Amino acid sequence: MTQMSQERQDNHETGPEGLSEFARNEDGVMTIFSIFIMLMMLMVAGIGVDLMQNEMRRTALQNTVDRAVLAAADLDQTRPPTAVVEDYFDKTGLREFLTDVDPQAGLNYRTVTAEAFMRTNTQFMSLLGVDTLPVPAFSQAVEDVPNVEISLVLDISGSMRFSNRMQNLRPAAKEFIDIVLLGPAANTTSINLIPYAGQTNPGPFMFDRLGGIRYSAEALDEDEGGRNELFNNTRLPADEDAGEGSDPDVRYVYPNVSSCIDFDLYNNLDFLHDELPSQSNYEQTAHFMNWRIASEIIRDADGDPILFDENDEPIEEGQPGGTPRKVMDWGWCPQDQTSIIYASNNATQLKQRIDTMRMHDGTGTHYAMKWALALLNPDSQPDFAEMARPANNLVPPQFADRPLPYNDTETVKYIVLMTDGQITEQVRPKNTMHQENPTVELNDRKSDRKQITSQSTNVTNFKRQCDLAKSSDRNVVIYTIAFEAPGTPEDQMRYCASSPGHFFPATGKAEIAAAFATIARQINELRLTQ
Incomplete structure (x- = not known):
């Protein structure tokens, strides 16, 4: 081929037709695109790694802030709130990132707010010009002690003598008192202590005020x-x-040593509402026993009678004097020394009553629930105001305005009810003043006994009071404890509780103590608000 011919061929291959063929050639295009996609995927993955690292640091910082403010806001915390928060950050090595602590406190509340801030250095996002990511944390905790009204209802029926139930109840109930009245809470918490057996004793003052007629x-x-x-x-x-x-x-x-009023005799009208008994005149519950259980003597582990001195204190072995004491006091109605204590925040007074309350006959839980709810009803306020007068001195002056309104947003009302048995029928002696009432049980002289309400009627009245308490216009929170009381008593307590979580079955000393302590701590609940 001549030189000219070769040049023509080269010119032909690089001419317009050759360029067109080159443009149509797709060799190597997928390789370039794949590299581009791979770079994009690596960048997205890198951004994810940076964001994940940032979120891990944010979570650690936020958890530290949350724990710190919760501990600092606790009203039982004796250290300054700022010092508590700073200590938490010191322990986690994050002290340099704490930017602000703001504690606020009053008579019955403490609020602690804390802020922290750090930055996370990025590894991949810096390629896009984002060198750091912000890590803010903010938390606020408040423990406030609103106005708390509690009706603490304790079963002191004769069956509490079994399995050391009464001995196990006393320290558990006293610990409850200590927890709910701890620190500033005592300024805003009032407790109606309501022991009950076959009846509930409101005490001589309320007996007279409600129209009780003594025999x-x-x-x-x-x-x-x-x-x-x-x-x-x-x-x-x-x-x-x-x-x-x-x-x-x-x-x-x-x-005539007790002060129970018989509102069963008025066709149960007083159980249709949640107010104090209001029929103007009520007969006094007679002084009697139904079951033969009052003759039992308190004995030690060896079965020997325990002797007590004139102050009702046990005498140590070998000391002279003393007399045996019976396991419970005579009476379907608890005697006056075991009557209701109203709106008290005096832990010593309440615990002394728990220590000294005596067992009596019968289980009238419907009466106890009636009193428990009525003493949270704001319609009872005039009665509390009267009891708060210096001449009566039955309610602390600062609680003269209680019970507060049901719709008061600063007030929470609770009933805590403990029983070890099912509700019984209500019986009475036909003759209130029968000469044998103080010494011979009715069950041994059935011809002198009459039934005033059946067991089923009493259960119905009990449930009616539970329903009234839980209704939306009252919204009373009810905790119940069935203490070594399987079957029917558990069913009754489960029904009355505000929810399944508010019902506690308990057996033995440890479980009854745990039940009361758990309820008390829930009442004193610490709330994380933000």
């Missing part, structure tokens, strides 16, 4: 159950002869 005074010899007139609620006229006994200087009379 008359009669002479009765000591060996027939008569008692010293000076310690009785009723007395004979000075010119009438009294009963005789071991002390010739003492006038002995028929016992």
Whole structure:
């Protein structure tokens, strides 16, 4: 081929037709695109790694802030709130990132706000010009002690003598008192302590205020159950002869040592509402026992009777004097020394009553629930105001305005009810003043006994009071404890509780203590607000 021919061929291949063929050639295009896609995927993955690292640091910082403010806001915390927060950050090595701590406190609340800020250095996003990512953290915790009203209802029926139930109840209930009245909470928390057996004793003052009518005074010899007139609620006229006994200087009379009112006798009308009994006049519950359980003597582990001195304190072995004491006191209605305590924040007073309350006959839980709810009803405020007067001194002056309104947003109302048995029928002696009522149980003289309400009626009245308490216009929170009471009692307590989580079955000392402590701590709940 000549040189000219070769040049023509080269010119032909690089001419317009050759360029067109080159443009149509796709060799190597997928390789370039794949590299581009790979770079994009690596960049996205890198951004994900940076964001994940940033989120891990943010979570650690936020958790530290949350824990710090919760601890600092606790009203039981004795250290300054700022120092508590700083200490948390020191321990986690994040102290340099804490930017602000703002504690606020008042009589019944403490709020702690804390802020922290750090930055995360990026590894991949810096290629896009983003060198760091912000890591902010903010938290606020408040423990406030709103106005708290509690009706603490404790079963002191005769069955509490079994399996050391009463001995196990006392420290558990006292710990409850200590927890709910701890620190500033005592300034805003009032407790109605309501022991109950077959009936519930509101005490002499409320008995009179609600229209209770006491049975008359009669002479009765000591060996027939008569008692010293000076310690009785009723007395004979000075010119009438009294009963005789071991002390010739003492006038002995028929016992009138309790103050229960019988509102069962008025067709259960008082169970249709949540107010205090309001029928104006009520008969006094008689002084009687139904079951033969009051004769049991308190004994030690060896079965020997325990002797008590004149102050009702046990005498150590070997000391002279003392007398045996029975395991419970006579009466379907608890005697006055085991009556209701109203709106108290005095832990010493409440725990002393828990230590000294005595067991009695019967299980009238419907009565106890009636009193528990009525003493949270704001319609009872005039009664509390009267009890708060210095002349009566039954309610602390600062609680003269209680019970507060149901719709008060600063007030929370609770009923804490413990029982170890199912609700019983209600019986009474046909003759309130029968000479054998103070010494012979009705179950041994059935012809002298009458039923005033059946067990089923009493259960219905109990549930009615539970329903009233839980209704939306009252919204009373009800905790219940069935203490070694499987079956029907558990069912009754489960029904009354505000929710399944508010019901506690308990067996033994450890479980009853745990139940009361858990309820108390839930009442004192610390809330993380932000």
